[in-house]
Amino acid sequence: MEGKMAWRPRPSVDDAVEYLPVESLEAIAERLGVPPEQVAKLDANENPYGPPPSVVAALASLTDLHLYPDPDQRRPRRALAAYTGAAFESILLGNGSDELLDLILLATIEPGDEVIVPVPSFGVYLSRPPLFGARVVTVPRTETFDVDVEAIERALSPRTKLIFLASPNNPTGNLAAAEQVERLLRHGILAVIDEAYFEFAGTTLQSLVERYENVVILRTFSKWAGLAGLRIGYGIFPPPISRALWRVKQPFNVSLAAQVAVEAALADREWLMERVERIRRERDRLYRELQRFPFLQPYPSHANFILCRVHDGLAHRLHAHLLAAAIVVRRYDDAWLRDYLRITVGTPEQSERILEALETFPFRGRESDA
Ligand SMILES: Cc1ncc(COP(=O)(O)O)c(C=O)c1O
Numbered sequence: 001m002e003g004k005m006a007w008r009p010r011p012s013v014d015d016a017v018e019y020l021p022v023e024s025l026e027a028i029a030e031r032l033g034v035p036p037e038q039v040a041k042l043d044a045n046e047n048p049y050g051p052p053p054s055v056v057a058a059l060a061s062l063t064d065l066h067l068y069p070d071p072d073q074r075r076p077r078r079a080l081a082a083y084t085g086a087a088f089e090s091i092l093l094g095n096g097s098d099e100l101l102d103l104i105l106l107a108t109i110e111p112g113d114e115v116i117v118p119v120p121s122f123g124v125y126l127s128r129p130p131l132f133g134a135r136v137v138t139v140p141r142t143e144t145f146d147v148d149v150e151a152i153e154r155a156l157s158p159r160t161k162l163i164f165l166a167s168p169n170n171p172t173g174n175l176a177a178a179e180q181v182e183r184l185l186r187h188g189i190l191a192v193i194d195e196a197y198f199e200f201a202g203t204t205l206q207s208l209v210e211r212y213e214n215v216v217i218l219r220t221f222s223k224w225a226g227l228a229g230l231r232i233g234y235g236i237f238p239p240p241i242s243r244a245l246w247r248v249k250q251p252f253n254v255s256l257a258a259q260v261a262v263e264a265a266l267a268d269r270e271w272l273m274e275r276v277e278r279i280r281r282e283r284d285r286l287y288r289e290l291q292r293f294p295f296l297q298p299y300p301s302h303a304n305f306i307l308c309r310v311h312d313g314l315a316h317r318l319h320a321h322l323l324a325a326a327i328v329v330r331r332y333d334d335a336w337l338r339d340y341l342r343i344t345v346g347t348p349e350q351s352e353r354i355l356e357a358l359e360t361f362p363f364r365g366r367e368s369d370a
Contacts, residue, residue, distance in 0.1 A: 017127045022330070034326050040353050042344040043330040045170070045197075045305050047226035047279070049347075051261070052271040055227070058264035059257055069256040076234075076254070076262035083266050084206065086236045092245055093254045093262070097196060097220040097233025098124060100245075101164075104192060104216065105132040107244040108161050116155055116163040118147045120172060120336040122194065125164040134161070140336070145172035145299070149180045156187060166194040168201050171330065171342040173301025181205055185212045190241070193217050197303035199224035199276050200283075206236060213238045223304055224276050225265045232258045279304050283345040289355055290343075295363045305330075305344045311363065315339050318361060325357040 022044045029036040073093045081088040094100035101124060109115070111133035117125045119138045129136050137160070139151045147165065163184060167176035176193070185191055191214065193205050198219055208215045217236040222228035232254070237245060265272060287306055290298040295311035295318070310318050319331040319341060327350075330342040343354065 012130050012133065016131060017123075023328075028328055032323070032326055038326050040327040040346060040350045042346050042350060042354070043328045043342075044228070045223055045303070045344045046228050047223060047275065047304070048350065049275040049278070050226040051265060052268040054268045054271070055261050055264040058260050062257060062260060065256065067256075068252050069254060069259055071251040073254055073259060076259045079263045079266045080234055083269075084236060086206065086209070089239065090209065090236050090242055092235055092237060092242060092249070093258070094233040094235070094249075095253050095255075095258070096222065096231040097194065097218045097235070099231075099253060100218055100233050100235050101125070101128060101192070101194075102132075103245050103249055104162070104190075104241075105129055105134065107241070107248045108190065109134045110161075112159060113161040114157060114159045116152060116160060116189075118152065118163075118165065120145070120334075121164065122166050122170045122196075123334075125166075135159075141172070145169065145174050147176055147180055149183055152184060153187070156189065160189050162190040162192060164192050164194065166196065167205060168197045168302040170196065170303065171305065171307045171332075171337065171340070173299055173303050173305065173307055175201060175203065175302055176205065178205060178208075181208065181215075182212075185215055188214055190214045190216070196220045197223055199273070200280060200304045201302040203302075209236050209238055213240065216241055221262065221265060225272055226275070227258075227261055227265065230255075230258045230261050232262060234262075279345050282348055282351060285348075286343070286345055286351045286354075289351070290358075293358050293361075293363075294365070295361065296358070305342050307340055307342050309340055312339065314363070315341055321361050322354070322357050325353065327354055327357055329354075 025036050025039060025041050029039050076093055077088055077091045080091050105128060109132040113134045114137050115129040115134045116137050116139055118141050126136050137155050139148060139155050142148050165176050193215060195204055195217055198204055206217050209217060219234055221232035283301060287298050290296050290308060295314060297309040299307045315331060322329055332338060332340060
């Protein structure tokens with residue numbers, strides 16, 4: 001190539017943490033050489049039932065596609081205010097809750113600030129802050145994956161700007177205890193409570209937003225509402241944080257399709273919650289079934305996935321064994337989760353396929369036997 005390349009990425013981009021990617025259904029099917037409908041895609045906590053027909057119909061009859069969407073997101077915010085009981089002014093939508101995580105970092109972080117992440121948790125909490133100039137301080141959870149409040153308190157510094165707390169936590173499935181969260185809030189640091197799996201858990205820490213100015217709640221339509229493809233997240237924010245986020249967000253961050261889908265999905269809540277209930281029942285059944293395999297230790301979950309500890313050194317081999325049966329579950333590369341797999345709870349038929357594949361996993365007690 002001619003000409004000298006003067007462009008370089010910022011050093012934080014070069015240093016960016018890379019994660020094992022989640023592949024699209026199409027890419028997986030292509031790689032495995034099977035039709036997409038044969039793949040049990042249980043690696044991204046998607047909802048196998050998708051959205052209700054009424055949402056699909058609302059999307060099919062969209063008009064005004066030549067106009068930009070409402071930058072103030074008024075209709076979906078009104079619908080979300082009614083759904084959550086939170087004030088209209090406190091609600092802001094994002095292009096997935098992933099975008100809201102970025103906006104919070106953009107509005108908060110100055111180079112050299114610190115972000116606390118109780119690990120293991122959602123990988124995005126580790127990968128995004130450095131891109132905004134923050135240093136990530138990881139604080140291991142306890143053996144039962146509870147937040148270790150004392151350890152977090154020891155990790156606080158004058159540069160600590162925020163702490164990410166998912167409840168239920170991905171991938172461990174457990175809830176954050178309200179007393180522990182409140183104790184952390186009293187230090188005055190911003191806590192981002194990520195309730196991506198709220199509808200599966202049925203419990204929320206939302207009332208804290210009315211009592212503390214340093215807490216935000218994030219939710220998504222990707223999981224319970226079966227709309228991961230449309231990218232819809234929202235947050236409930238105290239007034240000063242909300243004002244800052246409105247200043248930093250792109251005007252048209254949420255598409256017309258996404259805005260219409262929010263209203264339609266919330267209008268058809270009964271349909272959706274009936275599927276959420278099915279997934280919860282299936283989760284509890286699958287959890288019991290998984291317990292019978294000597295090479296697996298499943299953890300109880302309040303979400304739509306089950307984390308399993310796999311007998312020493314076998315997680316990646318088990319992942320490959322399931323993949324050979326066109327079943328894709330989540331595996332990990334990082335030190336905290338190398339011995340774990342996370343299985344998204346799908347349909348009863350998908351559970352049966354997993355259980356059948358597990359029956360044929362060649363395990364005789366020791367890694368060298370497998
Ligand atoms: C804890 C947590 N937060 C946020 C997200 C991202 O949600 P969204 O699809 O709205 O960006 C996920 C998705 O896996 C998640 O597990």
